[in-house]
Amino acid sequence: MVENRPWLNIFSHIVLILGVLTVAFPVYLAFIASTHGPDDFMSGVMPVLPGPHLIDNYWQMLSQGVSTSGAPPLWRMMFNSLVMALMIAVGKIAISILSAFAMVYFRFPLRGVAFWLIFITLMLPVEVRIMPTFKVVADLHLLNSYAGLSIPLIASATATFLFRQFFLTVPDELTEASRVDGATPMMFFRDILLPLSRTNIAALFVILFIYGWNQYLWPLLITTDPQYYTVVMGIKRMADVADAIPQWNVVMATVILAMLPPVVVVVAMQRLFVKGLVETEK
């Protein structure tokens, strides 16, 4: 669309700038807060200019953590979060792409039932089934473990449906051509479906990684051992100290650090994602 209406242009830029400010300002404040000393927040007024304690705060968090909240050093929590997010993203993609493959390309007994079972779980987010899930995980002795953190979150249907939708758009002739070329079903999956799904996988990975990284309720419930705390719940514990003033400067330093991995994933994967889109588009 080619339009030349200066006022509309100015107006839309103002809206966009306001939008960016709304999103960016809290992040900015968080960053500023992470550069001040612990006493600068007593007055109740947030500073808006950087302070001198940037390196101190971050170093304290990374090396020791906040002992009063019983949290391990930040790098440990970041590592836990990373393991959980990766296990969830990779696990979900692996399971959902295989089940979508089965549902689209094979006729087997109770296929309809399987389809509807998966469909129903779509309507049951983790929070709804959290009690029974907790019970199952506890009985399996998976509390305080990476498996317990990630496996219950792997089972969900959204990704299966996305892949199913995509597979339905792959022309049948490709399947037939590969059969004539002597490919077994798993060879067809590996040599043709997987490469064709590359962009979908990249997009899902981004979404699922962030979903896993941001998990809060579930890790809070099943981890009592600080060795398995994740960074998102760690922030909550630090900010929620019983009878002292929260150390906002280090909490905010943690927040900033916790934001980095998802940002890295988005930026890194976006390239691949866009490249894939452009390639298939032509």
Place this chain on the structure above:
Amino acid sequence: MAAIELSDVRKTYPGGFEAVKGISLPIRDGEFVVLVGPSGCGKSTLLRMIAGLERITSGTVKIANRVVNNLEPMQRDIAMVFQNYALYPHMTVFQNLAYGLKNRGMAKSEIDIRVDEVARILEIEPYLARKPRALSGGQRQRVAMGRAIVREPAAFLFDEPLSNLDAKLRIQMRGEIKQLQKRLGTTSVYVTHDQLEAMTLADRLVVLNTGEIEQIGTPLDIYRRPATTFVAAFIGSPAMNLVKAHRRSGAAVFGDASLPMADDIASGMEVTVGVRPEDLTVAGTKDALRLTLKIAYVEELGATRLVHGTVDGQNLVASVPVDCPLGETLEVHAEPSALHFFDPQTGRRLN
């Protein structure tokens, strides 16, 4: 290279629709057989049963004297060219050609030799490193052909491989397919709904209608002696004129013309008479039957001119030279030998 033998092959789709109703057809080694028929007549279904992409409800398919009913496509040793080419979009042309060979465990050096050879034959060498989407329709078509040839299969199966090309390219590729098949001598089954393509390619033509064989024969046989009114109307362009005529003793009467016709070949009071537009000529011998065509409209084809008109209220088309003068009416002649008689009830040929 191998013969293919279909005996009483049937296909009933789930839901009870019978798409192929008992087809028996021996195909000789090295023969080029074209299955032709209108849309929905079961051509693709039959071809896909030979390929092993569709389960055979009953009957047997033999390739190289081996019953293949329950074999996977790959084990049948056939190659197929699809209408939309079905090239693997994420692989280069080279990889597309090599995929089937790789799956058979062929050594890499041998694959390279074979692919290069085929690329040379089809003149697709410059594109080997490209992905299919960077090729034109005609080039994709060649790659699809290449993927079939490179495997050196016992038989080629083509399902309307040219229908996505423009008219000119289609004619060119038609010629190339024919030459290539002759050169390789590979048994081929080719499906099309284009009767001209069918005529030009086939060693033997199989006309299908609603899941059954209407007629089998060489293209010329079928053109000259169509077995039914269906074949008569389907093969040949412009289509054969089919008109109703009344029986008299020793003749069939149509308008003010009386056509000589032996008494014993039919029983009913009516008969369907067929005559090809190009057999309606301006000049005729003294035996020729004369018809006065009331002209409705004229189509210019350049080399000839199609005169559409009526005789006795029935539509007729005559293909005449462009220099023939036109008025309100046109006198045309048909030699008795050019007339085809059909039973109006069954549509079967009578003479």
